Amino acid sequence: xxxxxxxxxxxxxxxxxxxxxxxxxxxxxxxxxxxxxxxxxxxxxxxxxxxxxxxxxxxxxxxxxxxxxxxxxxxxxxxxxxxxxxxxxxxxxxxxxxx
Numbered sequence: 001x002x003x004x005x006x007x008x009x010x011x012x013x014x015x016x017x018x019x020x021x022x023x024x025x026x027x028x029x030x031x032x033x034x035x036x037x038x039x040x041x042x043x044x045x046x047x048x049x050x051x052x053x054x055x056x057x058x059x060x061x062x063x064x065x066x067x068x069x070x071x072x073x074x075x076x077x078x079x080x081x082x083x084x085x086x087x088x089x090x091x092x093x094x095x096x097x098x099x
Contacts, residue, residue: 021068021076024061032079033057040081053084060084 024032033054036042044050060083067077085093 022078023065023068024079026058026061026065029054029058029061032061033084036079036083042084052086056086057084 036057042053044053060079064077064079067073067075082090082093
């Protein structure tokens with residue numbers, strides 16, 4: 001019986017953790033971006049390039065929040081090393097022609 005209770009508690013915790021989708025506070029975007037830059041060793045050409053990628057990072061946070069708010073979607077979205085990519089960089093990454 002004791003083993004069953006322990007197994008039940010572990011399963012309950014696992015389910016609870018699996019359902020916890022991230023939601024990012026956009027007011028903390030500057031701090032999140034600094035952590036992102038550090039975690040993924042990002043280097044930008046200059047301040048303008050950094051600003052362009054920061055704005056794209058914020059758009060990615062908005063998209064992640066929107067996707068994670070959908071209760072019918074079982075996937076969980078978050079920040080990854082592509083979160084600052086511009087549309088042009090994504091096209092290039094996927095091998096599409098950039099016009």
